[in-house]
Amino acid sequence: MSASTTDRGAAVLLVSGNDDARELYETALSMDGFDVRTCATAAAAIDAARTLLPRLIVLDLRLPDAHGSELVHWLRDDPATSGTFILALSTSVSIDGRRGLDAGCDLVLAIPCPPDALVTQVQHALTGRGAFGPAVYGV
DSSP states (O other), rough: OOOOTTTTEEEEEOSSOOOHHHHHHHHHHHHOOOOEEEEEEHHHHHHHOOOOOOOOEEEEBBBBSSBBHHHHHHHHHSSSTTTTTEEEEESSSIIIHHHHHHHTSEEEEEOOOHHHHHHHHHHHHHHOOSSSSSEOOOO
């Protein structure tokens, strides 16, 4: 399944301090037709979100300079990004997942998350076929 024609080229911001995961997910999302921008820190993500105004943000909750929930609070408080769909990734969905949802994430997926599962969830989020209301899922 590839991105629908209405979502092809949709801007996605991918934020992860893990170089390997960032490259793996960037490749999978790009191959599916998304316009993917990446960054490794919360500070860089703030600047990128302001510039790019992505339709969706994929965010690892464990960043080197801040917990991802702090970034989510900032994104939700900024009128330019307050409505952006935020899909978080976490190695500990029972702890970080709840913290991410409380901060305003729309969806939290467990790490490891296969690239094809991430692409499917991004597609569903952008087409409105995702979960209704905030949710945490193990993949």
